[in-house]
Amino acid sequence: MTAYIVRRLFATLPVMAVVAIFVFFLIRFAPGDPAAIIAGEDATAEAIAQVRMKLGLDRPVLEQFAIWSLQLLQGDLGISIFSNLPVTRLIAQRLEPTLALTLSTLFVAVALAVPIGVVAAWKARKLVDRLVMGFAVLGFAMPVFVLAYILIYFFAVQWRLLPVQGYAPIREGFWPFVESLILPSVALGVTYMALIARITRASMLEVLAQDYIRTANSKGLATDRVLLLHALKNAAVPIVTVIGIGIALLISGVVITETVFNIPGLGRLTVDAVLKRDYPVVQGLILVFAGAKVLVNLVIDISYAFLDSRIRY
Amino acid sequence: MSGTPGPILEVRDLHTQFSTLDGIVRAVDGVSFDVARGETLGIVGESGCGKSVTAMSILRLIPRETGRIASGSIRFEGEELTTLTEEEMKRLRGHRISMIFQEPMTSLNPVLTVGTQIAENVVRHLGVSWKQGRERAFEMLDLVRIADARRRLDEYPHQLSGGMRQRVMIAMALSCDPQVLIADEPTTALDVTIQAQILDLMIELKEKTGTAIVLITHDLGVVAETTERVVVMYAGRKVEQASVETLFDEPLHPYTRGLMRAIPRLDVEADAAGTRPRLQEIPGLVPILTQPIIGCAFAPRCGFATDRCRRERPPLIDAGAGHLVACWEVDRVRRAA
Numbered sequence: 001m002t003a004y005i006v007r008r009l010f011a012t013l014p015v016m017a018v019v020a021i022f023v024f025f026l027i028r029f030a031p032g033d034p035a036a037i038i039a040g041e042d043a044t045a046e047a048i049a050q051v052r053m054k055l056g057l058d059r060p061v062l063e064q065f066a067i068w069s070l071q072l073l074q075g076d077l078g079i080s081i082f083s084n085l086p087v088t089r090l091i092a093q094r095l096e097p098t099l100a101l102t103l104s105t106l107f108v109a110v111a112l113a114v115p116i117g118v119v120a121a122w123k124a125r126k127l128v129d130r131l132v133m134g135f136a137v138l139g140f141a142m143p144v145f146v147l148a149y150i151l152i153y154f155f156a157v158q159w160r161l162l163p164v165q166g167y168a169p170i171r172e173g174f175w176p177f178v179e180s181l182i183l184p185s186v187a188l189g190v191t192y193m194a195l196i197a198r199i200t201r202a203s204m205l206e207v208l209a210q211d212y213i214r215t216a217n218s219k220g221l222a223t224d225r226v227l228l229l230h231a232l233k234n235a236a237v238p239i240v241t242v243i244g245i246g247i248a249l250l251i252s253g254v255v256i257t258e259t260v261f262n263i264p265g266l267g268r269l270t271v272d273a274v275l276k277r278d279y280p281v282v283q284g285l286i287l288v289f290a291g292a293k294v295l296v297n298l299v300i301d302i303s304y305a306f307l308d309s310r311i312r313y
Numbered sequence: 314m315s316g317t318p319g320p321i322l323e324v325r326d327l328h329t330q331f332s333t334l335d336g337i338v339r340a341v342d343g344v345s346f347d348v349a350r351g352e353t354l355g356i357v358g359e360s361g362c363g364k365s366v367t368a369m370s371i372l373r374l375i376p377r378e379t380g381r382i383a384s385g386s387i388r389f390e391g392e393e394l395t396t397l398t399e400e401e402m403k404r405l406r407g408h409r410i411s412m413i414f415q416e417p418m419t420s421l422n423p424v425l426t427v428g429t430q431i432a433e434n435v436v437r438h439l440g441v442s443w444k445q446g447r448e449r450a451f452e453m454l455d456l457v458r459i460a461d462a463r464r465r466l467d468e469y470p471h472q473l474s475g476g477m478r479q480r481v482m483i484a485m486a487l488s489c490d491p492q493v494l495i496a497d498e499p500t501t502a503l504d505v506t507i508q509a510q511i512l513d514l515m516i517e518l519k520e521k522t523g524t525a526i527v528l529i530t531h532d533l534g535v536v537a538e539t540t541e542r543v544v545v546m547y548a549g550r551k552v553e554q555a556s557v558e559t560l561f562d563e564p565l566h567p568y569t570r571g572l573m574r575a576i577p578r579l580d581v582e583a584d585a586a587g588t589r590p591r592l593q594e595i596p597g598l599v600p601i602l603t604q605p606i607i608g609c610a611f612a613p614r615c616g617f618a619t620d621r622c623r624r625e626r627p628p629l630i631d632a633g634a635g636h637l638v639a640c641w642e643v644d645r646v647r648r649a650a
Contacts, residue, residue, distance in 0.1 A: 124378075210419065212420055212423070215422070216422065217406070218372060218406055218412045219485070220402070220404060220405065220406030220438065221407070222437070229425070230422050233424045233425070234424055308423070309469045309471075310423065
């Protein structure tokens with residue numbers, strides 16, 4: 001098992017390298033000139049050229065790439081064109097709210113959606129199942145921002161139970177921190193939950209029709225043991241896969257959610273940096289998001305091997 | 314074995330039905346039989362004759378969404394099973410009545426170790442610790458003659474051959490010393506050499522433990538080798554019942570005769586040209602069970618059938634010494650032997 005994990009870890013390196021190369025060139029070839037934006041609307045051609053030289057944008061692209069990759073290998077993501085702060089520091093400042101939002105969403109969604117899916121499959125075609133799946137379709141069809149405004153209107157504006165927007169860092173107290181996360185997590189998590197619940201149900205239904213479930217029932221095992229051990233462990237691989245795929249969904253959802261709830265996280269940083277063509281920041285952010293995604297995939301791949309002993313790569 | 318005298322299992326006039334889009338399927342249509350303590354009873358018939366459904370009915374494992382036991386009685390040790398609660402049934406399954414299935418390749422859970430799957434049965438029903446459960450699992454694997462049993466406990470089903478998996482199923486089914494073991498086509502999916510080993514093992518363990526076996530099969534060869542009494546089923550009904558010697562000496566139902574003529578035999582002399590008589594199939598198809606069957610279910614395929622056969626359902630009659638047969642024309646059949 002250890003050898004397998006180490007091998008998988010090494011396999012992520014080329015992936016990250018490809019992502020880095022791709023990100024760098026994608027941004028260079030996108031339209032728009034950061035030097036012109038920085039120099040301002042009325043700037044002369046010379047002023048723009050000067051800014052371009054200062055930023056190193058006048059050098060050949062390959063040379064720029066070489067400099068950038070060497071810095072990257074040392075953990076240096078460069079300096080923001082606008083704020084003149086190191087990109088790593090900008091990202092570090094914004095990391096906590098985003099991490100808190102995605103992890104709480106992930107945790108709540110999985111903790112609710114998997115049991116819901118299991119019950120739906122167990123009570124397939126009964127009332128509980130139809131209700132759950134009805135809500136799942138609704139949840140899946142609802143755009144994040146629409147749900148977010150509905151939630152804000154009722155829970156924050158009408159009933160004044162939760163803050164309208166903003167983020168309270170955890171060091172300012174646990175409850176304010178949790179309160180500030182509830183509405184964004186629900187808004188962000190509903191689509192994700194619907195997805196996981198549906199896959200859990202489908203996967204469980206397939207497994208419950210298998211011969212070994214009949215065997216488990218013929219042994220007179222308790223229902224919870226049949227459902228949660230014999231069936232769910234077999235149904236787990238597709239569920240875990242979709243949880244992983246859903247992380248990408250969460251990351252794109254984070255951008256919208258943070259904007260609606262005015263949370264100073266990586267999503268907001270991304271939107272701002274893209275609008276301003278702040279190359280180093282955009283590059284750094286894409287690398288961080290890609291790294292997160294690769295890491296999630298790694299965890300999922302490793303979990304397969306724990307769930308099903310037949311799986312080895 | 315303690316308990317009351319008399320049969321350990323009594324099935325009376327069992328009707329099991331399934332609702333389908335085409336109507337109600339009468340999969341088991343009034344079947345009765347007894348299983349004596351420590352006996353091996355064979356239930357024989359073609360695919361779709363209701364023999365597996367009979368087995369599943371005894372354990373009440375008929376899927377509730379589509380099927381149900383419509384009427385009849387199933388008594389185990391004198392206790393009526395059809396009216397027990399699901400929780401009471403669960404205490405019985407795998408403990409006092411257990412079951413093994415046709416497909417050893419798919420009947421074991423692929424993601425749980427063999428040891429866990431045997432031990433959980435023991436822990437569930439005998440209330441022992443997991444450690445003791447594992448020890449029992451080891452004893453059972455050893456009993457079904459799996460070599461290196463200690464190591465096998467921690468293996469997964471995909472690491473075992475088909476024959477070994479069926480041994481594991483047997484070990485699991487017998488781990489709580491059940492009074493009745495229902496074996497639904499236990500050897501059908503196995504190689505012929507392995508089939509013999511598994512059957513021998515089942516019979517040997519039966520002698521050792523006194524567990525009664527209900528052996529469900531379409532294979533008359535298996536029946537001849539292993540069982541003491543035989544029930545022949547056709548279209549959800551019992552058509553003949555006899556001791557295994559009587560049945561093979563003088564089968565009385567035309568259907569049973571048809572089945573026997575379909576067995577390949579080596580002791581039949583070849584003729585001058587060197588050809589042996591062709592195996593005879595039974596003409597026609599098994600009836601569709603969504604329509605209530607009037608008269609004898611076998612009549613459309615039967616060479617002896619008369620108008621009465623097509624009109625009136627033949628009752629089971631005793632043709633002597635407990636040899637039961639449901640046929641109006643039994644005297645003609647006997648003379649035609």
